[in-house]
Each structure stands twice: as structure tokens, then as C-alpha cells.
Amino acid sequence: MSPELDPPHGPRERLLAAACEAFREEGYQVSIDRIAARAQVARQTLYNHFHSKDALFGEVVRHSIQSVLVTLDGDGDVRATLLAFGDAYRTRLLSPEGLAIFRTMVAEAPRFPELAKQFFRQGPHTTRKRLAKYLAQAMEAGELRKDDPDFAAEMLTAALIDLDRLRGLINLQTDLLKPTKTAQVVNCFLRAFAPEKDTP
Amino acid sequence: MSPELDPPHGPRERLLAAACEAFREEGYQVSIDRIAARAQVARQTLYNHFHSKDALFGEVVRHSIQSVLVTLDGDGDVRATLLAFGDAYRTRLLSPEGLAIFRTMVAEAPRFPELAKQFFRQGPHTTRKRLAKYLAQAMEAGELRKDDPDFAAEMLTAALIDLDRLRGLINLQTDLLKPTKTAQVVNCFLRAFAPEKDTP
DNA sequence: GGACGGATAGACTACCCAGTCTATTTTCGA
DNA sequence: TCGAAAATAGACTGGGTAGTCTATCCGTCC
Numbered sequence A, B: 001m002s003p004e005l006d007p008p009h010g011p012r013e014r015l016l017a018a019a020c021e022a023f024r025e026e027g028y029q030v031s032i033d034r035i036a037a038r039a040q041v042a043r044q045t046l047y048n049h050f051h052s053k054d055a056l057f058g059e060v061v062r063h064s065i066q067s068v069l070v071t072l073d074g075d076g077d078v079r080a081t082l083l084a085f086g087d088a089y090r091t092r093l094l095s096p097e098g099l100a101i102f103r104t105m106v107a108e109a110p111r112f113p114e115l116a117k118q119f120f121r122q123g124p125h126t127t128r129k130r131l132a133k134y135l136a137q138a139m140e141a142g143e144l145r146k147d148d149p150d151f152a153a154e155m156l157t158a159a160l161i162d163l164d165r166l167r168g169l170i171n172l173q174t175d176l177l178k179p180t181k182t183a184q185v186v187n188c189f190l191r192a193f194a195p196e197k198d199t200p
Numbered sequence C: 001g002g003a004c005g006g007a008t009a010g011a012c013t014a015c016c017c018a019g020t021c022t023a024t025t026t027t028c029g030a
Numbered sequence D: 001t002c003g004a005a006a007a008t009a010g011a012c013t014g015g016g017t018a019g020t021c022t023a024t025c026c027g028t029c030c
Helices: A011-026 A032-038 A043-049 A053-068 A078-093 A096-108 A113-140 A149-171 A179-192 B011-026 B032-038 B043-049 B053-068 B078-094 B096-108 B113-140 B149-171 B179-192
Strands: none
Touching (some): A078 A179, A096 A113, A149 A179, A149 B149, B011 B032, B011 B043, B011 B053, B011 B096, B053 B113, B078 B096, B078 B113, B078 B149, B149 B179
């Protein structure tokens, strides 16, 4: 395609970056002209690179998937691993970008059902599957009670963000990352999934 | 105001009902003309009753709050009470109406911040506070471990809907109300908040 | 029967937007 | 330096929307 991809100096890259910010701040409704103006580029130049607004939106969404992917580092013990995961998960999804992409995808899911499915499968679903895989190993090793690892992953991820995400979506307040919250949730989770007592 | 309020035969009531359905199905973007047509009413009649589209939207949202309120019936034991609450909570919030109002409020929160706050305070927040009050009593009675009841309520409500709501918002599929899910979540919750063992 | 209040249809204003087209200018490599 | 490719500004099409205004219509009550 174009010779330069990494530096943000080609018009295509400037357009993608500008569209990313614009959709984040104003949703899909933002006009083509505002995106072009933000990229300091003529409207026609935008259409030279993306054949429609929908195509540009799709590109931006696919680019944004990585920003809500969270990895697991299973080095330490279970509590330490889950604490690290929980902090990363909350930091990513409660960031302004994470909240904005969530809002936009929820709002536009009826209009772009396939794109929405792709986003959530490659983003949140992938993250949850990674967590479930780790939890399955911990269950196998007797560090957690044996249960459905997918269900356990669902419980932990839900507890980590559900209400605070709502707060972020509504209030636009950013004091959501109370550092004690992750530990509180992980403790709660570990109680629910503690290994069976060996003194019955 | 108008002499008749309950029957849906006055134009005002027909307009409110039509706007409710229209906003639910198409979001805030739905045009005034489509709402008027759905109510089988002239556009000017709409403006005789609501002085702007925003005013009509506000009325509809305030009317919709009750549709996401869930009450608690603390008659039986804790498990039975939470099972009943959980089923009601999931039924309400995962219904097409519950999902639609959630989608619309999340999408439009930046444009109507005060309305969004009002909705979530009088809706989900009120429900959670009721649950927290019940949990506090159960903790006091020794039926649950003593902990922060607000945190416990947050955990339970998050676990009950977080992922399934996302599924409903994306897939438009309605097999979200798997009847075993509530019990699975409540069991998990009760393990996490079981009273301390009296054999230390 | 006549008058009046609310409902109606539809024209009308004043915007905004996606996407196309054209003519001109800039850029950049051979 | 020259020529092709890309970028630009701006007009233009076709369409949609919120809200206003006017003239007509209908039912109800006196």
C-alpha cells in the first residue's frame, strides 16, 4: 500500500488518528468535514483513502480493538496474578478511550451489527477467554475450587468494572480508579472460588 | 392539565406511547415526523403538547425509569429472596425495553448529562440501594458475613447482568434468560459472603 | 345554528450532511 | 527540470431535519 505506515506524517495516518479522536469525542455522528478539518486535510483526500464514512469508521474500530485487550501474566501466585490483571483491566476499560469506544459500539451496534460482534469477540471476549484459561489451570492445580472457568471469568470481569463503567459513562468523572477497588473485588472473588476445605 | 390521563386515547398519551416505542427502536435520532406518524397525529399537534424534541425525550425517559426499578421481597430466607430478586432484576434489565433504554441513555449521556444522571440515580442506583439495605439486615442478623453492604450489592448486581447485557446489546439475541444463571450467580455470591465459620 | 378550541395538512425556512465533480495547485521522483 | 500523481478548495446534488406558520377542518358546548 502506502510506503510509510508507522510515522503519523502521511495523510492516511493523520486521517486515521483524527477520525479516532473525533469518533471518540463525538460518536459516529461527527461529520466528515470535522474529521477532515481535524486532520488538516481536504475532504476529497479523505475520500481518496476511504471510500465512505462507514469504511473509515470500520477501520477506526478495528484499530481500536487492541486498546481494550488485556493480557495475563501468570508468574506469581493466584492472588498476585489476579491483582495485576484486575488493575490492568480496570485501567484499560475505564480510561476515556475505553469508555468512549464502549459507548460508541453500544450506540451503533444496531446499525453495524457485524462490526460490533467483531469488536466484542476480538476485544472483551478474547480477554475473558484468556482469563478463563488461566483460571482453569489454577483450578486444575488446586489453587481454586473446581468450577466452570468461563463462569468464574465472567464473575470476576463483571465485578471489576460493571458499576464503575456505568459511572464513567454517565458522570464523566475520572476518579473511578480507586486503587483499593481491585483488591476488594479480588478478595471477594477468591472467597467465592476458594478451594474446598479438606476438613469436611 | 388534560382531563384524561390514564386512557391512551388522548393525543398526548398516544404521543408519549409512540415516542416511547420510537426512541426505543431507533434511538434519539428518530425524526419528529416518524413519531407523529406513529401516533397518527399531525406534527403541529406534537408541538402543541411538547415544546421541543428534547422536551419530549425527557418526558419519555422519566416515564421509562419505572421500567427498570426492581423491588425486593424479603419474606423467605436469604437464598430465596436473592433468587427472586435476581430473576426479577435480569428479567427487567435484559428485556428489549431494558436493553433499549440502557443503550439510548449511554449513547446520549454526553448530550443530556443531567437527564442521564437523573435516570441512573432514580433507576439502577435506587434498586441497588434497596438491595444493599436488605443485605445489611441479613448481615446484621448473621445470615451473611459482615462486610460493606453497598459493595456486596454492587457485586451481586454486576454478576447478574454485566455480560448478558453486553450480549443482548450486541447480538440482539434473546436467549439471555437462561433460568439456571440466576441460581449460579446467587450460589457464587452466597459463597463469597457466607458467614464466618464458627469453628476457627 | 354559531362560535370557538383543538387538530390537521402542508408549505416554508434555515440549517446540516454524505458524496461527487472540477479546476487548480502542490509535491516528488525520474 | 519536467511530468505524473496526489492534494486542495470549493461548488454542487440530493436528501434529511427541527421548528414555524397559515389556512382549513371538525367536534363540542352554548
